[in-house]
Amino acid sequence: MDGLPGFGQAIMRSMSEYEIRTLDPAEHRAAADLFRGTLHLKDLTDEEAERGRGSYQPGRSIGAFDGELVGTLRSLDAELTVPGGRRVPLAGVTSVGVRSDRTRRGLMTELMRAQFADFAERGVVAATLYASEGLIYSRFGYGISTLSKSYSINTRRAQLHDGVPASGEITRLPLETALEQLPKLYEAMPHTRAGMMTRTSYWWAGFGQMCRQSDDPMITVVHRGEDGPDGFAVYSVRRRWPDPAVLSIEALEYTNPGAFAGLWRYLLGVDLVDEIRTLFRPVDEPAELLLTDPRQCTVTRYEEECWTRLVDVEAALAARTYTGPPLVLEVVDAFLPANSGRYRIGEDGVARTDEPAALRLDVVALAMLYFGARQASALATAGRVEVLEPGAAEAADLLFSTRVAAWCGTFF
Numbered sequence: 137m138d139g140l141p142g143f144g145q146a147i148m149r150s151m152s153e154y155e156i157r158t159l160d161p162a163e164h165r166a167a168a169d170l171f172r173g174t175l176h177l178k179d180l181t182d183e184e185a186e187r188g189r190g191s192y193q194p195g196r197s198i199g200a201f202d203g204e205l206v207g208t209l210r211s212l213d214a215e216l217t218v219p220g221g222r223r224v225p226l227a228g229v230t231s232v233g234v235r236s237d238r239t240r241r242g243l244m245t246e247l248m249r250a251q252f253a254d255f256a257e258r259g260v261v262a263a264t265l266y267a268s269e270g271l272i273y274s275r276f277g278y279g280i281s282t283l284s285k286s287y288s289i290n291t292r293r294a295q296l297h298d299g300v301p302a303s304g305e306i307t308r309l310p311l312e313t314a315l316e317q318l319p320k321l322y323e324a325m326p327h328t329r330a331g332m333m334t335r336t337s338y339w340w341a342g343f344g345q346m347c348r349q350s351d352d353p354m355i356t357v358v359h360r361g362e363d364g365p366d367g368f369a370v371y372s373v374r375r376r377w378p379d380p381a382v383l384s385i386e387a388l389e390y391t392n393p394g395a396f397a398g399l400w401r402y403l404l405g406v407d408l409v410d411e412i413r414t415l416f417r418p419v420d421e422p423a424e425l426l427l428t429d430p431r432q433c434t435v436t437r438y439e440e441e442c443w444t445r446l447v448d449v450e451a452a453l454a455a456r457t458y459t460g461p462p463l464v465l466e467v468v469d470a471f472l473p474a475n476s477g478r479y480r481i482g483e484d485g486v487a488r489t490d491e492p493a494a495l496r497l498d499v500v501a502l503a504m505l506y507f508g509a510r511q512a513s514a515l516a517t518a519g520r521v522e523v524l525e526p527g528a529a530e531a532a533d534l535l536f537s538t539r540v541a542a543w544c545g546t547f548f
């Protein structure tokens with residue numbers, strides 16, 4: 137695999153009978169089909185494969201072979217916004233799958249090891265993923281880092297209250313125009329929450345594939361405020377008489393209250409719709425407060441969104457901001473032991489230290505704390521943080537506190 141970017145010799149290790157190596161771009165389709173098979177989905181047709189071309193970033197897919205490909209995972213490069221607003225190098229990990237006749241013999245573990253070796257070589261600070269199951273990833277140091285809610289609005293009864301801000305202009309775009317314009321629009325929008333990530337052409341290629349393959353047409357509307365485009369929504373409507381007609385929101389991005397209100401004003405006014413459904417929204421998104429009767433908005437799920445692995449704990453801790461007096465944390469990292477140690481964390485920065493620790497926690501609990509998804513005192517109550525000094529959990533609550541809820545919002 138000479139010449140592929142990003143991978144050194146570390147990746148060329150093999151278990152006794154399996155070869156673990158970077159995939160050549162010519163092998164990406166086989167990897168996609170293998171992964172789809174692990175999700176019980178059919179292979180891609182030529183047409184579907186063509187629609188998704190460009191979604192696999194070269195040099196970022198790894199395969200496990202025993203003569204043929206039997207396991208795979210991949211990642212997308214991105215930048216992650218951390219509390220305080222700085223951005224750090226991120227790997228968006230996805231398409232993790234091992235063929236069903238080769239599971240539970242350590243293949244995913246070897247693929248993960250190879251991937252972390254690559255991350256270390258490239259200076260990746262954190263890795264994030266959406267997990268299919270809750271028991272898979274904490275053994276590798278991933279912890280639930282952002283939470284989300286899904287909600288539904290009864291559009292037949294919902295009405296905006298009089299104080300909802302006046303809105304700008306909504307323009308509907310044809311799909312191909314939208315797929316051309318949205319990347320630039322998203323790039324120009326500030327990240328309003330920690331946990332948000334940049335989207336490369338590889339991510340947009342996957343999004344385009346999903347939109348083009350949707351059974352119901354994907355519709356894009358852009359909101360323009362006084363200073364130009366400041367929000368957009370992508371949605372589809374499913375009408376199957378006699379069932380209620382459901383508008384499903386695929387994307388909803390906005391940078392200010394006017395855009396939030398303008399997009400909802402439009403969405404609530406779409407004809408021939410009985411219900412609007414959202415998935416994986418920020419836990420503090422105040423959609424119900426736009427309505428005269430907040431009960432017309434129902435939270436249907438409250439759950440994890442992303443799992444994050446702090447690959448370089450020192451760099452990750454140093455990148456975010458803090459509030460209040462400093463604390464020493466002892467971090468335990470069984471899978472990447474170089475991260476283990478004590479860190480003095482404060483408003484003036486982060487450094488490794490020999491001072492005694494006030495709290496001890498593993499890297500999984502640290503990921504839960506890092507974006508403010510969970511408080512140290514709650515983690516202590518659940519036995520996930522060890523309190524070594526009285527009052528340290530409450531001090532850590534303040535130290536890691538964030539103003540708005542963290543949220544990723546970029547599904548991959």
Ligand SMILES: CC(C)(COP(=O)(O)OP(=O)(O)OC[C@H]1O[C@@H](n2cnc3c(N)ncnc32)[C@H](O)[C@@H]1OP(=O)(O)O)[C@@H](O)C(=O)NCCC(=O)NCCS
Nearest residue numbers: 174232233234239240241242243244245266267268269271
């Ligand atoms: C999840 C998956 C990739 C695991 O691959 P694998 O090669 O069997 O994993 P490993 O053999 O390296 O397992 C390592 C450990 O994780 C555990 N584990 C793996 N998958 C698990 C799962 N789905 N649930 C619970 N534990 C799991 C194994 O039991 C093993 O535990 P041990 O070390 O105590 O023995 C594979 O089962 C798969 O392809 N599943 C379907 C697709 C999927 O869900 N992919 C994830 C998308 S986010």
